[in-house]
Amino acid sequence: MIDKVIKGKLRSTTGVFFGSGQSNEYKDSIFFRDSQNNIIIPGSSIAGVLRAYIARISPYITEDSCVQLVEGQKDEFCNCKVCQMFGSINTRPDQESMPSKVWVYHATPITRCKAFLRDGITIDRESESSFRESKAKFNFEVIPKNTIFDLHIELEKGLNKEQEILLCSALSEWEKGRCFLGGLHSRGLGNFVLEDLNIYELDISDSNKLLKVLNRNSVLIRKNEFLQEKLKEGLKIINEKHQIIQKGTYHSFFQFDFNINFDSGVIVNNFKNNVRYSYDFFPITENGEFIIPGSSLRGVLRSHAEKIAKTIVNENCENLEDFLRICPACNPGGVSEKIPLT
Template identity: 30%
Template sequence: MKFRAITAKLTLRTALHVGTGSDTETTDDLLRRDVRGRLLIPGTAIAGALRSIATRLAPRFGGSPCQAINNQSSSAACQCLVCQLFGDVNPREDSDTATAARLLVYDAVLDTIPSLTIRDGVGIDRVTGAAARRERIKFDYEVLPAGTVFKLRLEIDPKLPDEPKLLPLLAATLAEWEQGRGAIGGRVNRGLGAFTLNEVQWIERDLNQAKVLIEFLHHGPPWHTTDGDRTWLTNQVQQVRAWVEPYQGNDPVARSWVLAEFTLAATGPFLTNDVAQAGRSGFDHAPVFAAYEQGAKPVLPGSSLRGALRSQAERIARTLATFSAWDNGKNMGSRKTAFLTTCPACNPLTTKTDDPVASCNSFIKALLKVERQSQKNFCGAVLSSNSFIKALLKVERDTFEQKGAEEKLCLACRLFGSPWNGSRLRVEDAPFVGDKVTLKVLDFLAIDRFTGGGRDTAKFDAVVLWQPKFRVRLFLENPEPWELGWLALVLRDLHDGLITIGFGAAKGFGQCRIEDGAVTLGIIHESDFPLSETNDQEPAVQQAITAKQQLLQSKGGMSGVYRTLMLDPATENDWRTLVESWIRAFNVTVKEYKHAFGLKKDSYFDEINGTWLPDLYPARVS
């Protein structure tokens, strides 16, 4: 028998939150701790993140898709490569073919407690553009700071099947983490949980040798050894690359990714408010820092940037839909009807279906509530709308999701996520660039609208960052061409100063520009290149296809099992052609989109006291 294990160091690139759901007077969501009070990442969280990547990678190496991908409910064991490694996805006690996990994943425990911080979250009001004031969308949570290092420990069960692709699949999965594409914990799409894996080593001991066995029994597993094979991961990944093959089908397997990195440079005062830091400093408003200790640097929370990007993305999509409805309608009534049936971006903060630009979540909850009422005898009682989602019977939720939740979501919810569909777009916390942090103290005084003078008891102050720079990292997995075009338009607006980040937009805060941009596209196979080739007889499409072919012929690199193509001066024109094709794909997608439910109300196409708002503010002026 052999003892086989993998050890590595997991270094946080951004803050981490692995919550418990428990709250205190200090925060709404505490970090997870063991019975001794030590902070940890549970082995279940690590195994779940690994399994998610492996499930998408395995079909690209000739393995059969897992039942978790194709939503096939079967009484038989799955027996795919992933289930052989991590255990059957649908274990049954009465099945003699089910497989237990052959990869043992240990908790990653911290022996020392680093400086913890409290993060605040708040929604953006889509009408005013300011922070929404409702208590239901204000929350906070405890996080571990970036730079914290965990020890990763994986053990291979001796009963692992003798399948030649199992360990290479595990290596390809770990390579994704080694290349910095890993994320773990909660709120990963909003900036948290990004990390890099390093110092990966393969440890193997032959316990059939008496001396080795005695040493193993005396000292225990050699977790702290440094003589492991550090070339194992590279060698295994090179073997996997030879197995890559095209994948036909629409299953959510690994195909491609896009990484955009740039420096976000503020042109003036900049502030993302931290309530806890403000309380510590004695000011009414203070910026977010990576830690509550002297010398800590500011950080731009990914949630702040993501919220601003989504708000602008929604505005772009609704503007295009408004123009289309305006041009195609003969009167205000027909224009309103056209917009309500084609609006591609909802307001995710609304809770009622009759709210202007109502959220997809409100329509889905209403739909499921009707279905639940029709099964009242089975359910026993109809729950209130507030507790409905939490108490929804699993069979009902699974049935709905198998029908396809994404088809009922607007384009914004498909790209940026919703309660029913996670997002493939990750906006990481952006670290401060540079050594010197410049702070300024500003005083504010509200104006009395009656006297024109200063209003009593309305004075407040703030500590703001002056012209800071942050290094931003956006990662989109399996991008569709229209998604890339949409993001290109949003980033263009960010660079042009049409998007403000953080607190005080009305006061001139948060104006930024983009510097030192870099774009990397990763594809497993040439057939995975994100390009819509419909109407390939059109000159513009032919140009995009030519640009794609020239990029594929250019010198690229390798990152894990992915081939990488980077934006550089030699390929800039080809990239420009591709971006234009992606934007055209976005325009076509918006034009062809039909709302799954049909909105009931809009804040622009609205009639008040017999007067249509578009009559006062027309969408187009001749």
């Protein structure tokens, strides 16, 4: 039986991409939709991100680690605390497996949600232009930032104290904006922040309330203090155990927030609008706002990083063969992948 209900709003702070694996004549990658052609975020995707994060922090709280974190054991059966929450993996007939106790529903938009097309292209590292010969241009649907989705999670009765701490830790991270869903993160897509988080407990304290629950007219009691209580308990466990965590279990990361000031005009071209409005160049816009795609910023950073790396390596090389041996940089999308950069 359902014990607790978690509700909140997921607001995108960047564009978002969820590929459906489908394409048509005009779109190479179509955003995920339900049978009614409505844009949604699949519950399985949200649950997968939750599970992956909880699996990495689990050794801090519990005594075991998921086999997914242990090199050479990823194909073995696992029934750790995380697998008991989200369902056993690598199940076998001779092993008792556990179903998921965390039910994550599809997230549906509660604000106007319109998908936009973005173009992607592979850049030739030598000429710093597009690969025309390999036709490495593609497009994909994204939804713009500040789109709000309804989050709904239900918890079955039976989660223990450690599992509740793990789940609350993940939700707390999402409240701080460290939530990444969907694909193409390296292009600056998929960042969310969890807002208006509310945790409810199912009230079945008497027969009348139980009858309402059975008639799908649930009686919910708000338990917002539950999150902070579990976070405090988690910190206490970590401080008391002082356990040595397996190296590489939880990966920290840096986040840089900055403003870009241009000394001159700038444009990131939108080919589709070029044709529509008969311009040679037309800036990319989404929801009426000018944007600079993360892929454009990443491309500039990568190009400069490659130049710096090659310059440093070149100082320690005697000839071309020595350079290519030490710095075998690739040229993605080139005619021959075996030909390195020079």
